[in-house]
Amino acid sequence: MGWRSIGMLADQLDYVIGVDPHRDAHAVGIVEARTGVVVFEATVPADSGGYADTQRLAEQHAPGRRAFAVEGTGSYGAGLARFLTDQGEHVFEVSRLRRERSSSGKTDALDAIRAARSVLAVKRPAVPRASGEREALRALMATREGAVTARTAAFCRLRHLLVTTPEPFRSELRRLTRARLLARLTTARPDRRHDPELRGIHLALKAVARRITQLTAEERELAREIERLTRRLAPQLLDEPGIGPLLAAQVVLSWSHRGRVVTEAAFARLAGAAPIPASSGQTIRHRLDRSGDRKLNRTLHQIIVTRRRAHPPTIAYIDRRIQEGKTRREATRCLKRYLARHLYRLLENGAPLAT
Numbered sequence: 001m002g003w004r005s006i007g008m009l010a011d012q013l014d015y016v017i018g019v020d021p022h023r024d025a026h027a028v029g030i031v032e033a034r035t036g037v038v039v040f041e042a043t044v045p046a047d048s049g050g051y052a053d054t055q056r057l058a059e060q061h062a063p064g065r066r067a068f069a070v071e072g073t074g075s076y077g078a079g080l081a082r083f084l085t086d087q088g089e090h091v092f093e094v095s096r097l098r099r100e101r102s103s104s105g106k107t108d109a110l111d112a113i114r115a116a117r118s119v120l121a122v123k124r125p126a127v128p129r130a131s132g133e134r135e136a137l138r139a140l141m142a143t144r145e146g147a148v149t150a151r152t153a154a155f156c157r158l159r160h161l162l163v164t165t166p167e168p169f170r171s172e173l174r175r176l177t178r179a180r181l182l183a184r185l186t187t188a189r190p191d192r193r194h195d196p197e198l199r200g201i202h203l204a205l206k207a208v209a210r211r212i213t214q215l216t217a218e219e220r221e222l223a224r225e226i227e228r229l230t231r232r233l234a235p236q237l238l239d240e241p242g243i244g245p246l247l248a249a250q251v252v253l254s255w256s257h258r259g260r261v262v263t264e265a266a267f268a269r270l271a272g273a274a275p276i277p278a279s280s281g282q283t284i285r286h287r288l289d290r291s292g293d294r295k296l297n298r299t300l301h302q303i304i305v306t307r308r309r310a311h312p313p314t315i316a317y318i319d320r321r322i323q324e325g326k327t328r329r330e331a332t333r334c335l336k337r338y339l340a341r342h343l344y345r346l347l348e349n350g351a352p353l354a355t
Contacts, residue, residue: 010034010120015062018094018116019054019070020108021077022046028054029112030062036117041109046076051083058089069094069115073128081128092125094118129256137229138253141246144222151215158208165201173205185209236350237343242306247299254296255347267344272297273336285330300336308332 009016013033020027023046030040040061044050058066067090073081084091094115119125129135162173173181186209190202227245230252231238237248254270261267268274272292278285307314314335321331 009067009122009125012065013067013120014064015039015058015066016116016119017054017058017062017066017068018112018114018118019068019077019080020111020115021070021072021075021080022108023076025108026050026054026077026080027108027112028057029109029116030058031113031116031120033120036120038113041112043108046079048083051080054080055084055087055089066090067092067119069119069125070128071096071111071115078128082131085128085131091128092119093128095126124262127260129253129260133229133233134252134256137226137233137249140222140226140229141249141253144219144226147215147219147222151212151219154208154212154215158205158212161201161205161208165205166195166198169198169202182209182213186213234347234350236346240303240343240346241311242303247303250295250299251343251347254293254299255344258348261344264341264344268337268340270296271300271336271340273300273333273340275333275337287333297336300339301332303339304332304335307335 010033016031016033018029018031020029025043026046028040028042028044029038031037032039040057042053042057044053044057058068068081068084069092070077070081070084071094072078073091073093081091081093129138162170165173173184176184185205188202188206190199190206193199193202223246226249230245230249234248234252237243237251238245243251255261255267261270265274269289270292272289272294274289274292275286276289278287304314308318317335318328318331321334322328326334
């Protein structure tokens, strides 16, 4: 059924099953699409048996044209959304719901009903992001980001320890490059130090250096797997100037799969690159949307920063825009919008994403 083609979703369905997922249990609420009346409510376990129970309840109390509105398809609702999609059910993604007023109350059952009703007046409801290799890429990117953050924190701890290290040991270490410093500390023998203070600091330095070395190896291993998956999912992105495997991986994660983002304008809005009027008086100008996927927005910015240094067409475009009276920042905003459109077309016209 072409959910995105015509009319409101309420005109194309008989029932909507809303789900408010949690760690141990999911609240389910079935709503009649035409009237918005609650037909049935239940709570099911958050496991494979509960997923099957959810589908059985839908078949029993919501026959005919139906769809599921699941909140949190990227977290607690991921398992249920994946199960229902594999069973051929139509699943929509519901963003975090905002209650109209505090007097409306808050329970899991009410949240499930709100999730169901929230999609009835929508022409183009969001669908969950793809699983399979795309989900594997997400896990790898999140784990690598954690490793990079932990390594940065470890380097900060190492610098702090070096500042407070007693002389002359501190002077010996300060002259070393980062690579030689890590190599020396990881092979050091703190037990040979007779001074208790120096022995303790030496042992701490060795522990932090080992942590940095392990995190570096972990990050490189994850980065290699990310590059392999990215080359399989979207090799066309890697042929673009200024786009490496990590940036291409983030673009794929935000885009997800063909058809999820229906237009290049919607992709620009998702990336926070859609122009918004910001005129005042005789000044006519636009600014970029500050909402959307901030990781995707940062990715676009990093690509443009790289191209501004070494990509002649980008350099020429910025120079031309500046000559026309725009500031460098405004020229960069125009480039972001163009880049979002270009990447969207590359992704939509490329090979379908494996799932």
